[in-house]
Amino acid sequence: MRSHKRLNWKAYDYxxxxxAGNSWLYRPLMHIDISNRGTPDKIKIxxxxxxxxxSTVLDxxxxxxxxxxxxxxxxxxxxxxxxxxxxxxxxxxLVPDMKIAIDMPVMFAENLPIQGLLGQKHFFQxxxxxxxxxxxxxxxxxx
Amino acid sequence: xxxxxxxxxxxxxxxxxxxxxxxxxxSKVIDFAPTLxxxxxxxxxxxxxYVYMKxxxxxxxxxxSPLTCEVIND
Numbered sequence: 001m002r003s004h005k006r007l008n009w010k011a012y013d014y015x016x017x018x019x020a021g022n023s024w025l026y027r028p029l030m031h032i033d034i035s036n037r038g039t040p041d042k043i044k045i046x047x048x049x050x051x052x053x054x055s056t057v058l059d060x061x062x063x064x065x066x067x068x069x070x071x072x073x074x075x076x077x078x079x080x081x082x083x084x085x086x087x088x089x090x091x092x093x094l095v096p097d098m099k100i101a102i103d104m105p106v107m108f109a110e111n112l113p114i115q116g117l118l119g120q121k122h123f124f125q126x127x128x129x130x131x132x133x134x135x136x137x138x139x140x141x142x143x
Numbered sequence: 144x145x146x147x148x149x150x151x152x153x154x155x156x157x158x159x160x161x162x163x164x165x166x167x168x169x170s171k172v173i174d175f176a177p178t179l180x181x182x183x184x185x186x187x188x189x190x191x192x193y194v195y196m197k198x199x200x201x202x203x204x205x206x207x208s209p210l211t212c213e214v215i216n217d
Contacts, residue, residue: 013148061179
């Protein structure tokens with residue numbers, strides 16, 4: 001018999017913004033805090049939950065604001081449609097609504113058009129995630 | 144805290160491709176700048192109170208995926 005752990009789902013609204021042709025675009029954005037161990041600063045951002053991204057990717061401006069020395073980080077190239085230069089570094093990602101902190105490697109990409117993408121490795125491994133696009137809601141539960 | 148998820152009234156054309164600082168409930172744009180460092184410098188001691196985002200252009204459709212990573216060995 002399968003055992004079912006009761007999950008405590010946290011609901012989030014998709015954020016809506018004006019898009020192409022004055023349409024309304026709904027995106028699954030959620031508040032996370034990013035910090036660099038050893039420095040007092042933490043940066044609160046709205047990151048997009050993105051099941052199509054392999055790892056978690058943040059704009060390199062966030063690393064600079066956290067005083068992460070990118071010249072000492074492993075260089076990477078992010079590919080997909082086009083490519084971006086980036087750097088690999090470890091940070092702490094906190095989901096304040098759930099009081100869950102994850103120490104994880106992230107890619108800091110130069111010229112990323114969005115502030116952050118929460119991808120499959122580490123983030124999706126830590127949460128069950130349910131999208132209900134018809135209601136413009138998504139849900140997270142810790143696993 | 145209930146947060147505002149409707150950015151259609153608070154995010155304007157002038158904010159596009161800039162970093163904005165939002166109030167904790169996401170209901171107001173506090174300030175904006177081309178870089179996050181410049182924005183946080185301007186906000187001074189209050190910089191850790193606000194929530195930051197980079198505003199996407201409203202005249203483009205975006206595709207972020209699939210975004211994969213390759214290590215560069217110099």
